[in-house]
Amino acid sequence: MPDSLKLRDYLRVFRVMFKIGLFTFGGGYAMLPQMSAEFAERCKWLKPEEITDIFAVAQSLPGVVAVNASMLTGYRLGGRKCAFVAALGSTLPSFLALIFVTLGYQAFIENRYIAGAMAGVRAAVAGTLAATVFKLGKTTLNDRWGWRLFALALPLTLLSVNPVWIILGGMAAGLARRAVTKRIK
Amino acid sequence: MSVLLELFIIFAQIGFLTFGGGMAMLPVMQRILTDRGLMTLQETIDMVAISQMTPGPFAVNAATFAGMKLAGVWGAAAATLGVMTPSFVITALVSHYFFKFKESALVSSALSGIRPVVPALILAAVWGMGAASLTDAWTWAVALISCGLVIKKVNPAWVILTAGLLGALLLS
Numbered sequence: 001m002p003d004s005l006k007l008r009d010y011l012r013v014f015r016v017m018f019k020i021g022l023f024t025f026g027g028g029y030a031m032l033p034q035m036s037a038e039f040a041e042r043c044k045w046l047k048p049e050e051i052t053d054i055f056a057v058a059q060s061l062p063g064v065v066a067v068n069a070s071m072l073t074g075y076r077l078g079g080r081k082c083a084f085v086a087a088l089g090s091t092l093p094s095f096l097a098l099i100f101v102t103l104g105y106q107a108f109i110e111n112r113y114i115a116g117a118m119a120g121v122r123a124a125v126a127g128t129l130a131a132t133v134f135k136l137g138k139t140t141l142n143d144r145w146g147w148r149l150f151a152l153a154l155p156l157t158l159l160s161v162n163p164v165w166i167i168l169g170g171m172a173a174g175l176a177r178r179a180v181t182k183r184i185k
Numbered sequence: 186m187s188v189l190l191e192l193f194i195i196f197a198q199i200g201f202l203t204f205g206g207g208m209a210m211l212p213v214m215q216r217i218l219t220d221r222g223l224m225t226l227q228e229t230i231d232m233v234a235i236s237q238m239t240p241g242p243f244a245v246n247a248a249t250f251a252g253m254k255l256a257g258v259w260g261a262a263a264a265t266l267g268v269m270t271p272s273f274v275i276t277a278l279v280s281h282y283f284f285k286f287k288e289s290a291l292v293s294s295a296l297s298g299i300r301p302v303v304p305a306l307i308l309a310a311v312w313g314m315g316a317a318s319l320t321d322a323w324t325w326a327v328a329l330i331s332c333g334l335v336i337k338k339v340n341p342a343w344v345i346l347t348a349g350l351l352g353a354l355l356l357s
């Protein structure tokens with residue numbers, strides 16, 4: 001992305017984020033497969049590990065994780081104004097969908113086609129997210145240190161320890177390792 | 186005006202407290218809305234169902250639903266902006282420093298510890314989603330095929346859209 005954004009660049013960020021918002025069912029991590037496909041694979045605006053960083057920070061801050069992640073992505077791509085453009089882009093589809101659905105929501109809840117569609121969508125979201133862990137893992141789990149931390153964190157997350165503590169734990173481990181290697185030198 | 190302001194403030198609180206996922210906020214959100222007499226318990230149950238059936242983060246969807254129901258389109262706008270405002274303010278402050286110091290020795294060594302634990306967090310989210318949604322051979326097949334397609338770099342948006350259409354035809 002260029003340093004000074006033109007209107008065309010903002011529109012492009014808005015359009016990509018709008019598409020991501022439209023096909024994200026479930027907040028937070030459900031966005032990841034599309035973020036990684038659009039920004040790391042298709043336009044190569046971000047490196048895979050940058051997406052990992054963005055989600056780690058988004059998850060550690062108060063606020064809605066998906067909005068935090070959109071803001072951070074936008075900021076990384078083009079500064080503060082771009083952050084708002086990205087956040088509005090990713091949330092506008094849900095806003096518009098909810099406005100219409102709320103008008104006749106009883107029929108929506110009871111509609112059997114929508115229930116069937118949601119069963120398919122939920123299964124697909126789990127599958128696409130599994131693929132994304134695989135991809136992001138390839139860039140971050142490339143040495144013994146990484147695998148050890150991963151192996152420590154996994155049982156804790158499955159025991160539903162708050163993700164914020166796990167991220168802070170990883171941070172402490174990274175800082176401790178630096179302190180130790182510095183002292184040895 | 187006062188309804189709009191009330192919606193904005195309530196949902197700004199909810200947005201601020203959404204630490205570690207919107208679903209964790211659900212009981213608090215339900216209590217605030219019912220205690221203030223803004224919604225009945227049944228309406229909050231519908232709100233949850235709708236928020237899960239529509240695209241987008243749970244907290245944002247719930248805010249739009251509640252705002253729309255209580256004060257129409259302007260109410261929806263007030264509640265949705267409210268729920269997003271804490272994220273706006275906090276990330277606008279943090280992102281400046283984060284990206285500025287990302288390359289510094291201290292932050293990059295912190296990141297070297299954070300990066301490997303993120304896949305574990307996502308894997309746990311996959312586990313939770315799988316336990317709730319993979320109930321038969323059909324849904325397992327959808328999940329496995331989706332996973333394979335995304336590894337082969339098919340755009341996840343198309344995968345999700347196709348799975349939704351197939352579900353509407355075959356699972357209804």
